[in-house]
Amino acid sequence: MNDLYVLYRGPLASCNYDCPYCPFAKRVDPPALLRADQADLLRFASWVTETADRRLSILFTPWGEGLTRSWYRETIVRLSHLPHVARVAIQTNLAARVDWLAAADPRVAALWATYHPGQVTASRFLDRCRRLDALGIRYSVGVVGLPAHYDAAVALRAALPPSVYLWINAAEGHLYTPDEEQLWTTLDPLFGDSVRPHPSLGLPCHAGETAISVLGDGTVRRCHFIPTPLGNLYDGSWQSALRPRPCTNTLCDCHIGYVHLKPLGLRDVYADGLLERIPAAFPVRPSLEPTSPS
Numbered sequence: 001m002n003d004l005y006v007l008y009r010g011p012l013a014s015c016n017y018d019c020p021y022c023p024f025a026k027r028v029d030p031p032a033l034l035r036a037d038q039a040d041l042l043r044f045a046s047w048v049t050e051t052a053d054r055r056l057s058i059l060f061t062p063w064g065e066g067l068t069r070s071w072y073r074e075t076i077v078r079l080s081h082l083p084h085v086a087r088v089a090i091q092t093n094l095a096a097r098v099d100w101l102a103a104a105d106p107r108v109a110a111l112w113a114t115y116h117p118g119q120v121t122a123s124r125f126l127d128r129c130r131r132l133d134a135l136g137i138r139y140s141v142g143v144v145g146l147p148a149h150y151d152a153a154v155a156l157r158a159a160l161p162p163s164v165y166l167w168i169n170a171a172e173g174h175l176y177t178p179d180e181e182q183l184w185t186t187l188d189p190l191f192g193d194s195v196r197p198h199p200s201l202g203l204p205c206h207a208g209e210t211a212i213s214v215l216g217d218g219t220v221r222r223c224h225f226i227p228t229p230l231g232n233l234y235d236g237s238w239q240s241a242l243r244p245r246p247c248t249n250t251l252c253d254c255h256i257g258y259v260h261l262k263p264l265g266l267r268d269v270y271a272d273g274l275l276e277r278i279p280a281a282f283p284v285r286p287s288l289e290p291t292s293p294s
């Protein structure tokens with residue numbers, strides 16, 4: 001069966017958290033936008049249901065937080081039970097309770113969870129992780145690699161089960177010294193993939209061939225980072241546009257993009273865990289240094 005990775009982002013941009021590094025902090029969506037987001041998501045879910053000639057892996061990448069909205073929770077449960085859906089995952093701050101996932105197929109549903117120190121206590125965040133463990137739901141946990149987050153990230157790594165992968169995202173606009181990079185790499189052996197943008201111009205990328213990005217209105221693009229539309233999901237026009245093609249951007253610096261950049265070979269590193277960011281062979285965790293970066 002033809003594999004297709006689909007990143008979906010509707011208009012929702014509200015979030016219950018107030019992260020100082022985020023433009024969507026404490027944003028409130030007007031009721032009309034929430035209704036549009038729900039309608040768009042249900043339409044997308046219907047398309048997924050009907051598109052049984054491909055093996056679909058879906059990642060919801062909302063600008064804000066989706067799991068405080070019932071329609072994201074219900075859609076993940078519903079899609080997880082479809083035989084042609086290999087994965088349905090969402091990026092989340094894990095603020096909302098996770099018990100609803102008991103109704104999902106744990107072989108298919110997964111979470112990409114981000115821990116935001118300052119917005120939630122470590123114990124509350126870890127409670128959510130333990131509940132996911134009890135439910136048998138796959139998840140990765142990550143932290144933005146700001147110096148102020150280092151101690152919290154070390155404590156989180158120590159408290160999480162060794163089987164849970166902790167990723168570190170390089171903070172936007174922050175230049176890492178070699179020592180800082182080394183410190184963060186002791187927490188996430190794959191930090192090196194995040195710390196520098198990847199030159200991508202002219203290089204072959206799976207995006208636009210076996211991966212697409214979908215907006216709420218059905219606009220299909222090859223990825224979230226190249227705005228040129230390939231067509232629309234709901235009139236089928238995107239299908240004839242899929243083909244091998246080189247990247248037209250100078251750099252690719254976001255994990256959800258560069259995992260598809262062919263020369264990096266990251267589809268082999270993550271395999272089934274590509275969308276929820278869980279490496280196939282979890283790297284051996286090096287010993288942790290308790291010192292802080294500058």
Ligand code: SF4
Pocket residue numbers: 015016017018019021022023024025026063064065093116
């Ligand atoms: S939880 Fe995510 S979306 Fe919400 S404010 Fe923080 S970074 Fe932004």
Ligand code: SF4
Pocket residue numbers: 200205206207222223224225226246247248249251252253256257258260261
């Ligand atoms: S390398 Fe990144 S920016 Fe370029 S096509 Fe692939 S995902 Fe898009």
